[in-house]
Amino acid sequence: MKTSRSKKLFAKSQKLLPGGVNSPVRAFKSVDRDPLFIARAKGPSVWDVDGNRFIDYVGSWGPMILGHAHAGILRAVRQAAEKGTSFGAPTERETLLAELITKVVPSIEIVRMVNSGTEATMSAIRLARAFTGKEKIIKFEGCYHGHADSFLIKAGSGALTLGTPDSPGVPAATASGTLSAPFNDLASVQQLVDQWKGEVAALIVEPVAGNMGCVPPGAGFLQGLRDLCSREHIVLIFDEVMTGFRVAPGGAQELYSVRPDLTTLGKIIGGGLPVGAYGGKKEIMNLVSPSGPVYQAGTLSGNPLAMAAGHEMLRTLSKSKSIYKKLEFLGKILEEGMNDHLRKVGLPYCLNRVGSMFTLFFTEREVVDFGSAKSSDTKRFAAYFNRMLEQGVYLPPSQFEAAFISAAHTEKDLERTITAFKKAVMPVG
Ligand code: HOZ
Numbered sequence: 001m002k003t004s005r006s007k008k009l010f011a012k013s014q015k016l017l018p019g020g021v022n023s024p025v026r027a028f029k030s031v032d033r034d035p036l037f038i039a040r041a042k043g044p045s046v047w048d049v050d051g052n053r054f055i056d057y058v059g060s061w062g063p064m065i066l067g068h069a070h071a072g073i074l075r076a077v078r079q080a081a082e083k084g085t086s087f088g089a090p091t092e093r094e095t096l097l098a099e100l101i102t103k104v105v106p107s108i109e110i111v112r113m114v115n116s117g118t119e120a121t122m123s124a125i126r127l128a129r130a131f132t133g134k135e136k137i138i139k140f141e142g143c144y145h146g147h148a149d150s151f152l153i154k155a156g157s158g159a160l161t162l163g164t165p166d167s168p169g170v171p172a173a174t175a176s177g178t179l180s181a182p183f184n185d186l187a188s189v190q191q192l193v194d195q196w197k198g199e200v201a202a203l204i205v206e207p208v209a210g211n212m213g214c215v216p217p218g219a220g221f222l223q224g225l226r227d228l229c230s231r232e233h234i235v236l237i238f239d240e241v242m243t244g245f246r247v248a249p250g251g252a253q254e255l256y257s258v259r260p261d262l263t264t265l266g267k268i269i270g271g272g273l274p275v276g277a278y279g280g281k282k283e284i285m286n287l288v289s290p291s292g293p294v295y296q297a298g299t300l301s302g303n304p305l306a307m308a309a310g311h312e313m314l315r316t317l318s319k320s321k322s323i324y325k326k327l328e329f330l331g332k333i334l335e336e337g338m339n340d341h342l343r344k345v346g347l348p349y350c351l352n353r354v355g356s357m358f359t360l361f362f363t364e365r366e367v368v369d370f371g372s373a374k375s376s377d378t379k380r381f382a383a384y385f386n387r388m389l390e391q392g393v394y395l396p397p398s399q400f401e402a403a404f405i406s407a408a409h410t411e412k413d414l415e416r417t418i419t420a421f422k423k424a425v426m427p428v429g
Contacts, residue, residue, distance in 0.1 A: 001390055005049040006037045024158035028397045031382040035397075036389075041068035043408035046394055054394035055413050059404040061396070062210075062242050062267040065323075065356070066316060067408020073271045073312045080308035088299050093307040100314040101269065101279065105250045107259045111279030112288055113302045117241035117266030118146025120276035121204065123288075123296045124262050125150060128202035128235035130294045131284050136196055138203040138234075140183040142212030142370030142400075145204055145239050145264075153178040154370065156211035161398040183209055183369040184217060186224040193232055202235040202262075203228075207252035210242040210402035212373040213359030214352045222258040229261070235284065241266035241276070242402065245317055247355045248324060255354075268317075271309030274300075323407045327356035330405050330414060334358065337418035345427050347380075356405040360384070373400065387424035393417050 014020035021027045021035065028035040036048040044067055046056045059065070066073070080093075098111045114120050125137050137150060144157035152159060152167040153175055159165045166175070179196065181188040183205075193200055207222055209215040229236040238260040244251040245268040253259060262280035269275055279285060287294045317323060335353045338360065342349050348364040350372075361367045361376035362384075381399040388395050393416075395403050 001052055002050045003034070003036065003048075003052075007034055009037045009049060010034050025161055025396070025398050025401060030161045030378065030399070031385045031397045033386060033389075036394075043067040043069070044406055044410070044413050052392070054389070054392050055409070055417055056394045057403040057405065057417075058394055058396050059406050060267075060272055061401070062246065062404055063270060063272045064404070064406050065246060065268050065327075066313065067406045068272075070271075070313075070316075070408075072316055073309050076271075076308040076312035077273070077305050080304050083304070085305060086300060086303055091302065091304055091307065093304060093311055094302040097269070097307050097311045097314065100311065100318060101265070101277065104314070104318060105244070105253065105263060105279075107253060107261075107281070108263055108279035109282045110285035111265075111277050112285070112296065113307070114276040114278070114296075114298055115274050115300050115303070115306075116146065116276045117239075117264060118148055118276070119298070120241065120264035120266060120278040121145040121151065121237075121239055122148035124237050124264050124278040125202050125204065126296065127278070127284060127287060127294050128237065128262065130287055131235060132201040132233060134199050134201035134234075136177055136179055136199045136201060138179045138181060138189060138192055138200055140205055140209070140370075141180050142183060142215070142373055143204075143206045143209055143239070144211030145206075146241075149174045150178050151204075154180045156209070156370070156400055158398070160212060160374075160400045182371065183212075183215060184221050185369065186221060186228070189225065190228060193228060193234070200232065200234050202237055204237040204239055206239045206242065207256065207258070208243050208247055208354045208357065210357060212370055212400050213361060213367065213376075214354060214357045214402040215359075215367055215369065215373060216352060216354050217252075217256065218368060222252075222256050226258050226260070235262060236260045237262045237264065239264045242357070243354075244268060245314065246404075247357065249317060249321065268313060269310045270306045271313035273303070273306035273309045275303075275306045275310055324355070326407055327405060330409055330411070331356050331358065333411065333414050334405065334417065337414065338421055341418070341422050341425060345425055347425065347428065350376075357402040358405075359399075359402050361399070384424050388420055391420035391423060393420045393424075
């Protein structure tokens with residue numbers, strides 16, 4: 001595969017951007033190669049600057065559920081741009097998007113738009129603290145809720161990939177406000193709540209973890225969290241930045257029938273433009289400024305281009321429910337194809353999938369939490385990633401990320417992926 005243009009661009013970007021990139025995982029560091037610079041994308045495919053075409057399972061890390069450069073979304077963005085790119089004033093589309101969100105995700109009665117998932121989660125915990133009058137938060141090891149100080153404690157995603165789950169620079173006082181428990185371990189959460197009786201304001205969780213690879217919640221885990229939070233007056237926050245409008249129209253809370261108090265969103269609701277949102281019960285959300293005293297603001301919040309893209313995205317998703325059936329169908333084909341081959345090869349593995357999110361781990365253990373995710377052989381993952389890439393399949397360049405299928409992928413794309421997979425994953429020795 002020719003990569004000379006990417007290499008040249010990377011040589012230059014390294015002199016100007018930290019590590020040559022604007023977000024760590026895309027630097028490909030943990031898969032031992034230089035990143036590819038992307039020139040364009042359409043449907044299920046991306047092309048790099050050297051002209052190589054790939055079937056894409058990164059999907060911009062989640063937003064591209066309809067595939068890249070979707071005609072309706074492009075039209076909506078173009079039309080919005082013609083009328084001005086930012087006003088810093090209310091627009092009708094913000095309300096239309098809010099209306100769609102609240103209709104599909106009933107636990108969200110009121111929603112505030114922001115610019116990224118990080119903004120959404122950091123604002124949600126401030127709000128929970130104000131609402132409860134308590135200060136500590138509980139998060140789960142290996143879950144990632146963006147890069148605000150309170151969350152870089154045993155964090156997943158790039159922090160885990162690059163070996164800095166507890167980032168330097170986070171004040172000790174802030175870190176001490178965050179308690180962490182193993183994912184899928186209700187007893188540990190109960191223990192923390194007992195230990196810090198009356199001090200826990202919020203519990204934040206990725207209801208399907210996607211930032212230590214894809215790790216589904218075990219039976220009863222989310223409901224157990226719900227019950228515990230209700231008993232202890234703790235605000236339950238589902239971080240559905242990844243899973244919202246992805247694993248079901250109404251996100252993981254619809255799929256598992258558990259209603260959080262607050263939800264954070266991002267990715268899909270921006271149709272590929274920078275967006276985040278947090279929302280939930282009226283009694284909590286009405287504390288947000290200017291309805292209430294909890295301050296949070298943003299010049300580009302509710303940006304007209306992002307609102308137009310997000311509105312078109314959610315409109316398309318809500319008028320064709322069959323998209324989710326298709327995603328499940330495609331996910332199943334891929335899972336079965338990979339499983340068939342893996343059983344023949346005889347390597348230890350665990351393939352986790354929830355709808356159109358999946359991750360292959362090379363471990364003997366069932367991957368249910370941070371510890372079992374970390375038991376995966378990351379060297380083998382890097383080799384697998386590279387062999388897939390060489391055959392035209394672009395997977396997330398880290399063991400600790402979820403891969404995404406889009407509705408633009410076809411059965412043929414999946415067949416090609418499985419064919420590549422058979423060559424990429426080989427018996428040892
Ligand atoms: N940390 C994000 C994925 N979970 C984005 C990674 C990137 O864009 O480099």
